[in-house]
Amino acid sequence: MKLRKFVSITGTIHCESGLRIGGTKEGIIEPGGSENTILRHPITSLPYIPGSSLKGKMRSLLETDASSGANIDNGRPCGCGTCLVCKVFGSHGMAHKEITRILVRDCVITDKSETVLRTAQEEKGVNFAEIKSENIIDRKSGIAAKGGLRTQERVPSGTEFSMNITLKLFDGDNEGQIVDFVRKGLDLIQKDYLGSSGSRGYGKIKIENLEVNDLA
Amino acid sequence: MKTYRLKIKPQGSFLTLWQADTVFGNLCWIMAWREGGDTLKEFLAEYKNGNPAVVLSDGMPGDFLPSPAHLSLVEQKGEGFAAYKKAKELKKVGWLTPEIFQSVRNGNLDINPAQDAKTFKTFITLHSSINRISGTTGEEGSLFELEEHALSESEQFISIYLKIKDGWEEKVFALFKNLSLTGYGKKKSVGKGAFDIIGQLELFHGFNDFKGSNGFMSLSNFVPAKNDPTDGFYKTLVKYGKLGGEFTFCGKPFKKPLMMLTYGSSFKVNGNIKPFYGRMVENIAPVKSEVVQYGYSFAVPVRLEKI
Numbered sequence: 001m002k003l004r005k006f007v008s009i010t011g012t013i014h015c016e017s018g019l020r021i022g023g024t025k026e027g028i029i030e031p032g033g034s035e036n037t038i039l040r041h042p043i044t045s046l047p048y049i050p051g052s053s054l055k056g057k058m059r060s061l062l063e064t065d066a067s068s069g070a071n072i073d074n075g076r077p078c079g080c081g082t083c084l085v086c087k088v089f090g091s092h093g094m095a096h097k098e099i100t101r102i103l104v105r106d107c108v109i110t111d112k113s114e115t116v117l118r119t120a121q122e123e124k125g126v127n128f129a130e131i132k133s134e135n136i137i138d139r140k141s142g143i144a145a146k147g148g149l150r151t152q153e154r155v156p157s158g159t160e161f162s163m164n165i166t167l168k169l170f171d172g173d174n175e176g177q178i179v180d181f182v183r184k185g186l187d188l189i190q191k192d193y194l195g196s197s198g199s200r201g202y203g204k205i206k207i208e209n210l211e212v213n214d215l216a
Numbered sequence: 217m218k219t220y221r222l223k224i225k226p227q228g229s230f231l232t233l234w235q236a237d238t239v240f241g242n243l244c245w246i247m248a249w250r251e252g253g254d255t256l257k258e259f260l261a262e263y264k265n266g267n268p269a270v271v272l273s274d275g276m277p278g279d280f281l282p283s284p285a286h287l288s289l290v291e292q293k294g295e296g297f298a299a300y301k302k303a304k305e306l307k308k309v310g311w312l313t314p315e316i317f318q319s320v321r322n323g324n325l326d327i328n329p330a331q332d333a334k335t336f337k338t339f340i341t342l343h344s345s346i347n348r349i350s351g352t353t354g355e356e357g358s359l360f361e362l363e364e365h366a367l368s369e370s371e372q373f374i375s376i377y378l379k380i381k382d383g384w385e386e387k388v389f390a391l392f393k394n395l396s397l398t399g400y401g402k403k404k405s406v407g408k409g410a411f412d413i414i415g416q417l418e419l420f421h422g423f424n425d426f427k428g429s430n431g432f433m434s435l436s437n438f439v440p441a442k443n444d445p446t447d448g449f450y451k452t453l454v455k456y457g458k459l460g461g462e463f464t465f466c467g468k469p470f471k472k473p474l475m476m477l478t479y480g481s482s483f484k485v486n487g488n489i490k491p492f493y494g495r496m497v498e499n500i501a502p503v504k505s506e507v508v509q510y511g512y513s514f515a516v517p518v519r520l521e522k523i
Contacts, residue, residue, distance in 0.1 A: 001249060006397045023342075041366075042229070042364075042366055043337060048228075050341075056406075060351075064348055072348035076345075076348065077348065089405075100404075102405060103398065103399055104405065104407055105227060106407040170249070216397065
């Protein structure tokens with residue numbers, strides 16, 4: 001296989017609602033602190049969207065799309081090695097594998113959003129995330145059920161992240177088809193959601209300033 | 217061969233440590249994809265003949281350089297608890313500042329161990345796969361963890377030192393540039409090992425030979441060649457290598473386990489100190505006979521007479 005070129009797809013992910021991609025909490029939980037923290041960079045402690053979340057969500061939505069040709073009858077990622085999903089995102093399992101064409105980088109918070117959230121941290125004590133309380137309604141009494149109250153961290157709406165995707169194109173690859181396929185995946189995420197709890201409104205995103213450029 | 221330094225800035229975390237043989241393997245795949253398998257075969261043939269075009273060091277955090285294996289063996293002036301304590305402290309020193317490194321290189325092993333640096337952070341992240349029918353996670357086997365590494369906040373870049381044969385500079389830089397577009401190591405497709413190159417290749421004079429040197433210290437893990445020096449100090453690691461690129465899908469993507477000497481190993485040399493030691497290891501992959509393992513040592517002249 002001969003590598004013909006690299007194509008970059010860049011853009012800005014704008015959170016139209018709170019975004020929650022769960023992380024693990026190291027050390028001791030402070031009194032009153034949330035147990036359900038978001039994912040943060042281990043060194044800078046800034047929230048980010050992992051490339052694995054963006055790629056995984058794109059792939060799963062494209063696999064459930066009727067025209068993809070992917071085989072998902074058992075609920076697992078497609079491993080046929082022949083459909084476009086397997087070609088672009090990599091075949092799940094060992095059979096019929098090819099080089100994965102797509103590289104989805106971690107999406108880091110934009111300078112603009114970092115400034116806004118730092119100001120909020122200094123003025124309001126917000127630690128780069130809002131704390132959202134949720135509960136369960138007791139179906140008989142119509143009030144909050146005992147034990148149903150919990151808190152969740154999520155990145156506030158309005159926060160923006162830089163998106164950076166690279167495509168490796170080999171001889172024989174149909175560039176237009178692959179680029180359009182990735183665009184479709186991004187479009188599907190905007191209609192669906194990113195992260196967790198999408199059915200209750202979390203993770204609605206909009207991708208702005210989408211650009212496709214040749215790299216080398 | 218001239219010595220250069222390349223600074224790279226990781227864009228996030230990475231799963232694969234910046235070991236010279238792994239970096240070399242990644243560059244070889246770039247060469248194969250860009251210029252074809254025959255070009256790569258010619259390139260590797262020179263390595264098998266002991267005539268490498270480029271010798272790499274492992275990736276070092278910032279300006280730091282590794283502590284040599286013989287550092288903790290320095291003969292203390294006094295015996296007893298204080299000497300024992302100091303030797304134990306020196307054993308824990310992983311990285312040295314350039315100034316201390318030069319001092320150690322010149323044979324002065326009486327350093328302040330408090331100047332050790334915490335340069336890399338290792339942590340665990342949780343990942344899961346989405347069930348394509350339910351759209352949620354949580355079923356058996358869908359949750360898994362990965363061990364990741366990142367530079368600590370105090371370090372801005374990783375340094376890779378290179379000894380390059382004249383005329384190869386542009387090509388080597390182009391290979392790294394291409395590697396920066398694909399990412400390095402495991403899980404590239406989800407952004408792990410993404411990096412930028414800072415600036416260009418910089419000529420580096422910090423490892424020049426000096427009067428009184430009588431040995432070398434390796435800045436990369438390596439496999440000694442038949443006639444390499446044997447009188448020295450070293451640690452070992454067992455490398456469980458894997459095939460990369462398309463070879464990952466050959467059914468048995470594992471190399472045979474290989475014992476290597478680690479960076480920081482140092483050996484006494486009679487006569488001139490060569491720019492590199494070590495060799496390529498052949499017949500390392502059971503199902504791909506053409507695969508070789510990079511085992512060259514990036515040698516830095518040192519003085520070992522006090523040990």
